[in-house]
Amino acid sequence: MRGLKKVEQVKEITTEELKKRLEQNEELELIDVREDEEVEEGIIPGAKHIRMNDIPAHIDAFDKDKEYIFICRSGRRSENVCYYLQEQGYKVRNMVGGMLEWEGETTKK
Numbered sequence: 540m541r542g543l544k545k546v547e548q549v550k551e552i553t554t555e556e557l558k559k560r561l562e563q564n565e566e567l568e569l570i571d572v573r574e575d576e577e578v579e580e581g582i583i584p585g586a587k588h589i590r591m592n593d594i595p596a597h598i599d600a601f602d603k604d605k606e607y608i609f610i611c612r613s614g615r616r617s618e619n620v621c622y623y624l625q626e627q628g629y630k631v632r633n634m635v636g637g638m639l640e641w642e643g644e645t646t647k648k
Contacts, residue, residue, distance in 0.1 A: 549621040550632045552608055557634055558643040561585075568607045572620050573638070577612060581638075581645030588648065591616050598627065606630040613637040 552560075560567060561583075569586035571578060578588050589597050591611070601607065607629065609617035614637040621631040634641075 547625060549618055549625060551635045552632045554634060554636050554640045554642065557583075557608065558641075561643065568605050569610060570607055570620075571610045572617050573611050577638075578648050582648055583610065583641065584644055584646045586610060591620055594620050594623065598624075601629055603628055603630070606632060608632045608634055610634045610641075611637050613639050 557567075567585070569583055571582050571586045571588045572591040572594065573588075574590055575588075582588060601624065607624070609620050609631060611617040611620075614633060614635045617637065618633045621633045624631050638645075
């Protein structure tokens with residue numbers, strides 16, 4: 540097993556924690572990685588939409604000094620994005636449960 544890099548666990552945030560932080564007007568970097576038709580159903584206000592498959596092409600838009608919270612439908616795709624960006628040296632957090640568990644405000648795109 541020598542030579543294998545240990546994969547660091549991705550930090551998580553619950554939908555309740557995120558909702559509280561937004562209600563306290565915290566400035567957060569939210570990235571929604573769902574597909575266009577999913578985002579049309581509603582997106583968390585202030586979130587940027589970058590489809591999961593487009594993340595590598597937009598990697599230069601991320602700042603290594605900021606923490607980004609990634610969002611998808613259930614939390615699985617956003618977790619994969621988090622692992623990818625974490626390996627590149629970015630600070631990331633995955634919203635567990637995704638939009639399926641989000642009970643806060645959404646806006647139409």
